[in-house]
Amino acid sequence: MASGKKQQDGTANNLMQKIASRDFTVGVVGLGYVGLPLAVEFARKGIKTIGFDVDASKVKLLQKGKNYIQDIKDEHVYEIWKNKTFSATTDYSVSSQCDVIYICVPTPFTDNKDPDISYIVDSTKGVAAAMRKGQLIILKSTTFPGTTRKYVKPITDATKLVCGKDYFLAFSPERIDPGNKHWHTGNTPIVVGGITPDCTKLGVAANEVIIDKVIPVSTPEVAEMEKLLENIFRSVNIALVNELAQLCDRIGVNIWEVVESAATKPFGFMPFFPGPGIGGHCILIDPYYLSWMAREFDFVTNFIELAAEVNESMPFYVRGMIEREIAKQPVTLQKAKVLMLGMAFKKDVDDLRHSPALKVAELLDLDGITNISYYDPYIPEVELHHGKKNKRVLKSVKKLDATTLKKYDVVCITTDHSSFDYNMIAVNSKIVVDTRNACKNVKNKKKVVLLGDGK
Ligand SMILES: NC(=O)c1ccc[n+]([C@@H]2O[C@H](COP(=O)([O-])OP(=O)(O)OC[C@H]3O[C@@H](n4cnc5c(N)ncnc54)[C@H](O)[C@@H]3O)[C@@H](O)[C@H]2O)c1
Incomplete structure (x- = not known):
């Protein structure tokens, strides 16, 4: 190393350069209240964006340039469909084309009010089946601390790719507030915590393409927990x-x-x-x-x-x-x-x-x-x-x-x-x-x- 500084691993470096030059493809899995606005934001910045959803009726609408989320302007969905920066599919195999993949699926609770992370597990399996070297996966669904490391990573590790070297994994919670006229995706600061320092750096870089301020934290668990703190803070004060x-x-x-x-x-x-x-x-x-x-x-x-x-x-x-x-x-x-x-x-x-x-x-x-x-x-x-x-x-x-x-x-x-x-x-x-x-x-x-x- 000529400079004496620790250089980023080659794969991380390649992805970082792709992101820096805005020459990368984004995948968004789960095109609901969180996923579709995110996809529209990337596509409107000119980044090639592919949306994935198991709900074929949503995908069909998007394939015709039609919007179904109240917070998004119809003409924005039409515009990114017309100029082909955005496409939608139910086919996970297409995710191999994506450099950065966001997972924005539901995290409901069961009848007994226990967490149901089956949507996270299923969608990660879908992504993992088509995974290749050089991809960054960012989980956005709100969930308990440890989900990224203990439930997502074992699925992506099973591909035999090595986390932090061959592929990258981070958690970056969503803060969208549907109906809010002032705070939207672009101007709301967001937190990101990766499994390794390179995962965090890449997560920050990808988010910075569409978000003014991105705050790195030391681990995915901190990011997972801070999101719960935000919402529990509201719940407790309202109570x-x-x-x-x-x-x-x-x-x-x-x-x-x-x-x-x-x-x-x-x-x-x-x-x-x-x-x-x-x-x-x-x-x-x-x-x-x-x-x-x-x-x-x-x-x-x-x-x-x-x-x-x-x-x-x-x-x-x-x-x-x-x-x-x-x-x-x-x-x-x-x-x-x-x-x-x-x-x-x-x-x-x-x-x-x-x-x-x-x-x-x-x-x-x-x-x-x-x-x-x-x-x-x-x-x-x-x-x-x-x-x-x-x-x-x-x-x-x-x-x-x-x-x-x-x-x-x-x-x-x-x-x-x-x-x-x-x-x-x-x-x-x-x-x-x-x-x-x-x-x-x-x-x-x-x-x-x-x-x-x-x-
Ligand atoms: N809605 C909000 O205001 C908000 C704000 C912050 C965080 N969140 C969190 O973001 C996550 C997503 O919430 P949402 O409101 O966007 O949910 P949503 O139900 O509006 O959208 C989720 C989408 O994921 C799709 N989906 C389900 N399983 C899938 C799979 N295996 N593969 C691909 N797509 C799949 C669904 O068909 C749906 O279109 C949740 O964890 C939620 O807690 C939501």
């Missing part, structure tokens, strides 16, 4: 205000005003707000990944589990609020008509996964309130489940206007979509149960019953 909201209801203090006034402190406080519960594919699920792993080490994550318990009790609390408002009217539970506003798990998105609104509807249905309707401009239809076998399909009412609102005994705001006209809702409903403080600025609050306002 705290959800508990305080219930206390405030008893003592006659408005929790919303409490949080907003506390947030005037310029340091050491961050506002979180109560609601009907948490949903989505992350904050509800991720704490269970860590709790499960902790048990293997004879450690009970009491704090985290208590937070999950409080958050998961919120749909039950909201059910109680709705039924109390029905009880005040001359109508039985069986005959009462309830309209729920918003089914998505959070505002302005079309994602229904683990939505607390859906849970509230199922609980009401179970109590015999079968006249439930809902309105959500993003969710045309939902299924209410009772156990594994019984399900009932509800379709969104077509229009939200005064005539519609007047038909219902109770209207419950479960998701505070920006497009709702809250003044119109507050004036024309018999009673509004507001679980999101969505009616904060309406002029006439006489018929509004707010979660956590102590009245």
Whole structure:
């Protein structure tokens, strides 16, 4: 070594040069809320990008230049399809063409709330079957510490290629926040931790092609754990205000005003707000990944589990609020008509996964309130489940206007979509149960019953 400095291994060096010259191919496995935006971002930078998914219907749409993710502009998908920087396939063998492969598959939990990493295992096997020297694999799915090293690496090592020498492996968690107008893939800093220092360096270089700031950490386990910390931090803080909201209801203090006034402190406080519960594919699920792993080490994550318990009790609390408002009217539970506003798990998105609104509807249905309707401009239809076998399909009412609102005994705001006209809702409903403080600025609050306002 002429310079006396330790040089990168030849394979790592080659890949680094390819990335630096932007002459490399990216593969993205799992084209959902995380994978498709990532693929579009690379392709729009002119990097040849190939998307892989087991869902043939998604691949078919993409093969026609059609988009199905709300956060992505249709014309962006069309543009990268038209200029051939992006293609999609169900065929894993094509992954041998890729230099950098991101894995963005689901990490749900089982019925018993244990982690289900089968999607990670299956997709890694698919990639490993076509692996060649010089590839970098980056796992992005949120998961417990140790997944990359103990579950992914043994599969890729079975190819007889050597990690850190022939191929490279890293974990780099996703931070996308669907519906967020300010923070997107390009301007949200991201962390990467590789199995070896070269794995980390290559992971940083690949991410830097599309992301302004990439932070290297020492191991994949640090990256895996920091992602769980981010989401558990939210879960625990939301649980705290959800508990305080219930206390405030008893003592006659408005929790919303409490949080907003506390947030005037310029340091050491961050506002979180109560609601009907948490949903989505992350904050509800991720704490269970860590709790499960902790048990293997004879450690009970009491704090985290208590937070999950409080958050998961919120749909039950909201059910109680709705039924109390029905009880005040001359109508039985069986005959009462309830309209729920918003089914998505959070505002302005079309994602229904683990939505607390859906849970509230199922609980009401179970109590015999079968006249439930809902309105959500993003969710045309939902299924209410009772156990594994019984399900009932509800379709969104077509229009939200005064005539519609007047038909219902109770209207419950479960998701505070920006497009709702809250003044119109507050004036024309018999009673509004507001679980999101969505009616904060309406002029006439006489018929509004707010979660956590102590009245
Ligand atoms: N959605 C978010 O806001 C968000 C944010 C941060 C992290 N995450 C994490 O990212 C991961 C992906 O989440 P998502 O919301 O994109 O999920 P998603 O369900 O929207 O997309 C996952 C995609 O993977 C595909 N898939 C499943 N098995 C596959 C296989 N074996 N091979 C190829 N494709 C396969 C599915 O068909 C689907 O299209 C999860 O671990 C999640 O926790 C999600």
